[in-house]
Amino acid sequence: MHYRRAEARRIMEYFLESQLKQLATEQTRILVEESAVVYLDRRADNLEQETPQEDVFMEAVSLPEGEVRPSAGSGGPSSSSPRHLFDIFLSYSSPDAVAVVGLYHWLVARRYRVYLDRFDRLLNPAVVTRATATIIRRRIVQSRSLFVATSPHALTSDWVPWEMGFADGLMNKAAVLFIAPRPNVTFNRQSYFELYPEVGPGPAGAAKGQDLILTDPQAVPPWSATWDTWLRMPRRY
Numbered sequence: 001m002h003y004r005r006a007e008a009r010r011i012m013e014y015f016l017e018s019q020l021k022q023l024a025t026e027q028t029r030i031l032v033e034e035s036a037v038v039y040l041d042r043r044a045d046n047l048e049q050e051t052p053q054e055d056v057f058m059e060a061v062s063l064p065e066g067e068v069r070p071s072a073g074s075g076g077p078s079s080s081s082p083r084h085l086f087d088i089f090l091s092y093s094s095p096d097a098v099a100v101v102g103l104y105h106w107l108v109a110r111r112y113r114v115y116l117d118r119f120d121r122l123l124n125p126a127v128v129t130r131a132t133a134t135i136i137r138r139r140i141v142q143s144r145s146l147f148v149a150t151s152p153h154a155l156t157s158d159w160v161p162w163e164m165g166f167a168d169g170l171m172n173k174a175a176v177l178f179i180a181p182r183p184n185v186t187f188n189r190q191s192y193f194e195l196y197p198e199v200g201p202g203p204a205g206a207a208k209g210q211d212l213i214l215t216d217p218q219a220v221p222p223w224s225a226t227w228d229t230w231l232r233m234p235r236r237y
Helices: 002-018 026-044 054-062 095-107 128-143 161-173 188-197 228-230
Strands: 068-070 080-082 086-091 142-152 174-178 198-199 212-216 223-226
Touching: 002 095, 080 198, 086 095, 086 128, 086 161, 128 142, 128 161, 142 161, 142 228, 161 174, 223 228
Parallel strands: 086 142, 142 174, 174 198
Antiparallel strands: 068 080, 198 212, 212 223
8 A cells, every 4th residue: 555655746746846836726726736636545545436427428328329317307209319428528639638537537426427438348549440430429419518628738639629620520519628828729720729718627615517607708799608508598509
């Protein structure tokens, strides 16, 4: 046990040095640091489950392709929508993986059902094929929204723009969540990132769905909404 604790501390020190100093705000730094401590303590205790949502991931893996459920308030089987197993699909660039694990646990602690590809047993990061894209597309369909962990790395990612565009076209519920200081992220030719609302923390102690605020200051008119209200907003196009 002492050895595992020492190893967890070593990993934590690396996390702090390489990631936390680059995060957008002091508030974000604190929440990611706290969630990372919880994550590393779980690993240090040698818990078998790496994710607290193992049942959700297993259900996602076992569902047949094209599994649907009746829409809320539907009158029969002819009105159906994809079965949403996840509240949030986290899209990110692999160099940001450590910070994204912290954000994953922070969201899970607030009762969000979050998809993170590293916990998907059907995916092998070392082998990327057409099947990989098929699985990722299916997981987005199974999600109610998509957050892009936005950093300079995300702007050069091969996967992030595809995931964001697919989610936007499918459900019009894609948003950006900055994990690097906002002034350090220059969109340049990736100006389409500016089309998406930004995710920020809501009031302290707010319930799930009220504790995340999405804003679009460049919209006409500018708007702001809680996560659950945003999900109910009609498509803009």
